[in-house]
Amino acid sequence: MSDIILQTQQLTKEFKGFTAVSQVNLSVQRGSIHALIGPNGAGKTTCFNLLTKFLEPSSGTILFNGVDITRERPAQIARRGIIRSFQISAVFPHLTLLENVRLGLQRSLGTSYHFWRSERTLHQLNDRALALLAEVGLEDMADEVTVNLPYGRKRALEIATTLAMEPELMLLDEPTQGMGHEDVHRVTQLIKKVSAGRTILMVEHNMSVISNIADTITVLQRGAVLAEGPYAEVSRNPLVMEAYMGTTDGQLQGAH
Template identity: 60%
Template sequence: MPEAIIETTGLTKSFKGFRAVNDISLQVLPGTIHAMIGPNGAGKTTCFNLLTKFLRPTSGRILFKGRDITALKPDQIARQGLVRSFQISAVFGQLSVLDNVMLALQRQRGESFDFWGSLRRLDTQKARAEELLHDVGLGAELDTPAAQLPYGRKRALELATTLALDPEVMLLDEPLAGMGTEDVSRTADLIRRVAKGRTVLMVEHNLGVVAELCDRITVLARGEVLVEGDYATVSKDPRVIESYIGGAAHE
């Protein structure tokens, strides 16, 4: 078995005595699509925030490619190739679809924004931005203001801006939330395509998509790991049926 690209040991986060995440040990293998699922309040987004350093753990360690990143800041994590999306689409509505991706490509260069860069460099970035937008199905909407895109297309744009940072690991926080059936199918296919050559860790409620896309699944309940394995394994576990399916029925 290859060495985990993301590994946590004893990861715990408490808020005024309440343990939102309790003693989570997680291993995400390189080149896989790994899902975290569970009912609302299970600790999934808190775990994401810990991994990407938007929250500091109360205790425990986080390793990325064998290096301890527990004390690093969010921007330092992103520069190492660990990049996340959010539940709410985060695009610049007043900018065009193309300009959103161009801005992300410039951000990849660190603090050097190319307002006065050479035409060759800008042409290269534009070509790359157009390529990314074609990959996510937005090639015909380059000049459209991002605010005018339907919700599902905004999520596709957000995925393009994430890809512009050339991440080694993508953390997708409920990438299909709020989508209609057609957008769910299109976005699931997109995730499958962009995952080639990358590692994806995703939080997702859509079990059909998880079953189709994911190599491994971690089920959380009340801030702890309930069970882990492939879909065939976790879907038959009585604890998952009781905690996840039962919990979802009462939401």
């Protein structure tokens, strides 16, 4: 099997004369953490929406494990193992943490839509759900109602529910957005931990997060790839510094 899990070729999205994503060639290595960064309006989220088929590309190709998925629907993409978490925490607030993760696991039972089945059929999933909560450091809060969680812990729960769907490729959209320093550090470490044996593609603004965990960084500007490579290389690129800070002086660390 190829080392490239996800590849785009000349991926383009136009909205009535405005090109949001322009001929993007992206190659995500299997088993890596790949970050998509860029100034506001660079096309990062549009790119994510194209990859998960919430938007149809105007032109170009998307390959997953060498298979052309450009015209597939979002549900088909998810079944292939491309699972996305969103900028806004997407968990059920009035269910417990255990129940939230169990819902993600239900897919493997094939009972997702069997609402007339007894809830007892879900109890077989409890052990796996607890193991996933343990993986993100939430096992002690399994019976807590989700609405009571602090923001950073909600994001950790969301990663657990994403893991429940057994992703081959996890797409994380701004996983540390809106967090205080302590939560940012905790979630960064969590992403690093759960990346073992998995592939992660993430959109992230926080440069300290990127510098700590990303293997490869792709910088977008005005919808096109400006630079790509490891953080040490990209952060010294004069074009990248200028895109972020309007200057070629200084380093990229200050750009959040």
